[in-house]
Amino acid sequence: MANFSTNEFKSGLKFMLDGDPCSIIENELVKPGKGQAFNRVKFRNLKTGRVNEKTFKSGDKVEGADVMEVELEYSYTDGEFWYFMDAVTFEQHAADANAIEDCKKWLKEQYVYTVTQWNGSPLLVTAPNFVNLEVTETDPGLKGDTAGTGGKPATLETGAVVRVPLFMNVGDLLRIDTRSAEYVERAKK
Amino acid sequence: MTSTWQPSADIDILKKRAQLIADVRLFFAQRDVLEVETPILSQAAPTAPYLDSFYTDFSPLGSDKKQPYFLQTSPEFAMKRLLAAQSGSIYQIAPVFRNGESGRLHSPEFTMLEWYRPELTLFQLMDEVNDLVQQVFNLAPVLRFSYRGIFEFFCKFNVFTCSDDEIQSFVTKRIVGLPADLDMNRDGWLELIMSYVIEPRLAAMNMSVFIYDFPASQAQLAKVDKDGQGNDVAKRFELYAGGMELANGYDELLDADELRHRFHSDNQVRQQKNTKTIPVDEHLLAAMTAGIPQCSGVALGLDRLLMLALNKRNINDVRAFKFELS
Numbered sequence: 001m002a003n004f005s006t007n008e009f010k011s012g013l014k015f016m017l018d019g020d021p022c023s024i025i026e027n028e029l030v031k032p033g034k035g036q037a038f039n040r041v042k043f044r045n046l047k048t049g050r051v052n053e054k055t056f057k058s059g060d061k062v063e064g065a066d067v068m069e070v071e072l073e074y075s076y077t078d079g080e081f082w083y084f085m086d087a088v089t090f091e092q093h094a095a096d097a098n099a100i101e102d103c104k105k106w107l108k109e110q111y112v113y114t115v116t117q118w119n120g121s122p123l124l125v126t127a128p129n130f131v132n133l134e135v136t137e138t139d140p141g142l143k144g145d146t147a148g149t150g151g152k153p154a155t156l157e158t159g160a161v162v163r164v165p166l167f168m169n170v171g172d173l174l175r176i177d178t179r180s181a182e183y184v185e186r187a188k189k
Numbered sequence: 190m191t192s193t194w195q196p197s198a199d200i201d202i203l204k205k206r207a208q209l210i211a212d213v214r215l216f217f218a219q220r221d222v223l224e225v226e227t228p229i230l231s232q233a234a235p236t237a238p239y240l241d242s243f244y245t246d247f248s249p250l251g252s253d254k255k256q257p258y259f260l261q262t263s264p265e266f267a268m269k270r271l272l273a274a275q276s277g278s279i280y281q282i283a284p285v286f287r288n289g290e291s292g293r294l295h296s297p298e299f300t301m302l303e304w305y306r307p308e309l310t311l312f313q314l315m316d317e318v319n320d321l322v323q324q325v326f327n328l329a330p331v332l333r334f335s336y337r338g339i340f341e342f343f344c345k346f347n348v349f350t351c352s353d354d355e356i357q358s359f360v361t362k363r364i365v366g367l368p369a370d371l372d373m374n375r376d377g378w379l380e381l382i383m384s385y386v387i388e389p390r391l392a393a394m395n396m397s398v399f400i401y402d403f404p405a406s407q408a409q410l411a412k413v414d415k416d417g418q419g420n421d422v423a424k425r426f427e428l429y430a431g432g433m434e435l436a437n438g439y440d441e442l443l444d445a446d447e448l449r450h451r452f453h454s455d456n457q458v459r460q461q462k463n464t465k466t467i468p469v470d471e472h473l474l475a476a477m478t479a480g481i482p483q484c485s486g487v488a489l490g491l492d493r494l495l496m497l498a499l500n501k502r503n504i505n506d507v508r509a510f511k512f513e514l515s
Contacts, residue, residue, distance in 0.1 A: 029292030032380035034409060035373075036239050040385075054366035058289075124286070 001064040006056050010108065014046075014067035021046045021118045030055070038160070046116055046123050049102060072115045074107050082107065084115055085123065088154040095122035103127035103161035106178045107125035127178040132187040133157050135174050141169040154183075196421040197511040202499060203429055206507060209495055210282060212325045213302060220303060220317075222278040227267030229284065229429040233470035234259035235266075236455035237409070241288035243297075245336060250400040259467075263488055264303050265410070266473045269273075269441070271474035271483060280304035282491065291322040294433055294493065296504050298511050305486040311385075311424055314485040315399050318428060318436055321489075326498040328397055328430060335416070340379075343387050348379060349420040376406050392432030410448070411439035420421065428489070431497045438487030445477035 004015060009027040016022070026042040037058040041175045044051050046067060056062075072084035072093060081094040099122045100107065105112075106127035116124040136155035154164040154174075155160065162176060175184040196203070199510045217224065234242040242262055245254040261267075264283045271279055306314055315333070322328045340348045344363075345357060356378045360367070364385045373381070391398060401424075405413045408423035416422045424440035442448055450463065456466040495507040505511035 027292075028386050029290065029295050029508050031239075031290060031295065032384040033376070033407060034237050034239055035380045053365065055364075055368060057368055057371070060368065 001066055003061045003063055003081070006058050006062050009039055009041060009056075015043075015044070015062040016065045016067040017043070017062070020048070021067050021123065023067070025051065029058075046118065047098075049124065066120075067123070068117050070117060071112050072116050073112050074109055076109065077107075082125070084113065084125070087112075093117070093122050095125050100125045101125055104134075105158050106131050106176070108133065108158055129177065129179060130184065131176055131178055132173050133160070133176055135164070135168060135170050136166060138164065138170060141167045193514055196511055197505045197514060198507055202507055203509055204283070205499060206495055209325055209498065210491070213282065213321070213491075215343055216321055217241055217280050217304070222306070223276060225266050225271060225276070225279045225281050226266065227281065227283070228256040229261050229270070231261055231266070231470075232256070232258060232327050233266070233468045233472070235262055235469045236452045236459070236469065238352055238455055238458040238464070241290075241464075243286045243288050262287050263301055263384055265488070266470050266499075267474060267485070268303065268305055268486075269481055270476040272307065273479050273481045275482075278304070278306050278308065283480070291512060293503050296492065296508060298515070299504070299508075300491040302491045303486070303488040305441070305484050307482040308483040309485045311371050311401065311438065311485050312427060314487055315401070315428075316425055318399075318438065318489065320485055322428075322435075322494065324432075325494070328497070329395060331397045331399055331428065331430070333399045333401065336400055336404065336422070337416070337418075337420070339387060339398070339400050340382070343381060348435055349418070353378075376404065377403070379409075387451075388429060388432055397428070399426050399478035400479075401429055408441070408442070408451075409437075410442050410451070412442050414440075424453065433490075433493050433497070435493050435497070436487050436489035438485060441481065441484050443477060443481050443483065443484050445474050448477055449474055502515075 004013060010025055011024050011026055013024045014021060020085050022043045022045050024041055024043050025067060028040045030038045030040045039056045041056060042051065043054065045140055050125040061177050073087050075083045075085045075092065077083065081096060082100045084093045095115065103113065103125050108131065110126065111131060114126040116123050133156040135154045139152050150166055151163045152166055153161050154168060155161050162181055162183050165173065173189050175187040177184050194301045196406055233257050243260040244257050247258050248255050258418060263285050264281050268279060268281060278305065282300060282302050284298060286298050291297055300513050306317070309317065321333050334342065337348050340346060344359060346359065356375060364381065387389060402416050402422040403425055405421035405423050409425065409427035413421055414424050421484065426438045427434055428436040452469045459466050492504050492507050496504060498505065501507055
């Protein structure tokens, strides 16, 4: 894998740090007073998902990480692994519990997810920004309340619990923003 | 893919930029400060070890001779020669160039507003900087801290009396993710604390501050004198606003021998780290020997001022074409 110098740093660059693949979120040139320059880097450790900060002396080099993002369709789970399929080659990729932890409650068969692969194996699965999910459990709907004020919890088919307007019923299909875990609108079936 | 001929800044922003510059000119006209233009190319350049000048060659027609010329990093040296020639108060809005410096707050080419006031003390000049930024846009009132005071306030140690070890252990505790092999002198650590600890706190508190009376070792081209506690301090100030260093002002050093000494010690540092030494500006030294009047001067980044006024996050948002598209 190629090496990258601080002058090539930019958001999205994948590099190795202490054995873990990381992705640059933000890179800032810092030039304190009349002193030497630094690159102050905010990055995500792609293995742990944690965001951290590190300072590099301008001119320092890092090793690139063999990280790729691919769009794969979720197939099924056997309880130990979650299987994602390449829609073109039909190749199956097995992701472990760590990789799907953040998007587990948004996993639905045949939806397409962004899978970050490191050295060819799934490291992190990211849900699309919006998913349509069916309500499986909630208090009965209140007919009169169409203004959407107030709200109540509803359990969705994937097990996720979100706040929904009072008029929603079991069986309704909802559009959910996975980034904020919030109800957006009723979706057409 | 957007096409690459288009400007980096909206035309609307460029109109505001033009208005800001017109306001600045009006401000100085009202105060009888003379606008000047000095050469952008110079045979000499600042020697500061971490300042990298662009340079080019001049070849007279019909000759193979090549004479190096530097693009200015600031119009300071030429303006001081005008002061020595009894120009009185002068200002300049000039393009300046710093090789290597590119980022959210840095463009290798940017616009400097620099002015010199023979009548004003350093504190009166701070007042004037404050008046200027208040007049061109409404900045929250600018507070004043001595360098010692701001470190006491945010870091709880005295920059003049605490040991190098204490400073370094503060850095280790408070700044995460520094390179393990980082080897710097006392000023390096202090500057790091300023950038990583103090500046973000000021920005978070939405505070604009003048910081004055720097450690003597950070004098640059300012005079050194005693503060109220008897510490040697550099008579200079910096203005921080919106998480940025906006301006740098000096009670100007007038002693030619001292200036020559600082040029030489800078070049020694350059030699030690294997960077090019810089020809010393003999014209400036001669002017200083002839006599520059007692004066205060300040350089202010006009692009950053505009970023602050228009609430823009990136310097390229306020410049017609960013460096990468120039």
